[in-house]
Amino acid sequence: xxxxxxxxxxxxxxxxxxxxxxxxxxxxxxxxxxxxxxxxxxxxxxxxxxxxxxxxxxxxxxxxxxxxxxxxxxxxxxxxxxxxxxxxxxxxxxxxxxxxxxxxxxxxxxxxxxxxxxxxxxxxxxxxxxxxxxxxxxxxxxxxxxxxx
Numbered sequence: 001x002x003x004x005x006x007x008x009x010x011x012x013x014x015x016x017x018x019x020x021x022x023x024x025x026x027x028x029x030x031x032x033x034x035x036x037x038x039x040x041x042x043x044x045x046x047x048x049x050x051x052x053x054x055x056x057x058x059x060x061x062x063x064x065x066x067x068x069x070x071x072x073x074x075x076x077x078x079x080x081x082x083x084x085x086x087x088x089x090x091x092x093x094x095x096x097x098x099x100x101x102x103x104x105x106x107x108x109x110x111x112x113x114x115x116x117x118x119x120x121x122x123x124x125x126x127x128x129x130x131x132x133x134x135x136x137x138x139x140x141x142x143x144x145x146x147x148x149x
Contacts, residue, residue: 094146
């Protein structure tokens, strides 16, 4: 049987927040550069260069968020969680996982992977692109396949 790997990326609304924050930061940098250019009598070309670099940064950020960033990776061996500060354990083998349960700490829907040693991994499902039930089903399938081995 071929190895099964499932990659889950960042949900589009969360990506939009990152892009929005970047755009606000770029606007502040452009405002500061404009003030400096006016005060120091710089050429307007400086603003064009800062804007061009900022737009290239925006394109790079959007590409990374859309294609390069994997938030949760499920493999036959285990799972790995990235960029979720409150996740707890960010990587474990399926043999270490006792069960996967739904929870809602602070009214945020989460999938909690409880480990045999008492630790856990908490994944807010609103951060994961795709249907939360499909994600939970996929995690449980990986867990079930690992238990059958």
